[in-house]
Amino acid sequence: MVKKHKGTLAVIEQIYEDIPAFTDIFTEESFYTFVFCFVCATIIVAFILSRFITLKPVEF
Template sequence: MTRAGKGNLNVVEELYSQIPAFTDVFSEDTFYIFVVFFVLSTLMVAFILSKFITIKPVE
């Protein structure tokens, strides 16, 4: 591996070490709560946007 390649790998490893692991962010319960709120909010946003956006057929 070239010297620049090792330097790039070190940068990636440093950035990766700064990002918390999945288990550091979520427990099993908090993950399920997050998923429920994410799905409900996505449905709510889609419903609200559907009131303002109409798709017209191209003739």
């Protein structure tokens, strides 16, 4: 059982090393730019979807 735990830990450590850190991906300015674009895109998608989706009350 100890061997299995070491193997699992090695896999987790390898995955952790392969995933880039937050600071490797974003600088402060690029993060704020990403958030601004993401929020704008979310608002646009919600607006477009609101034109095609209508909610109707459930009648019993």
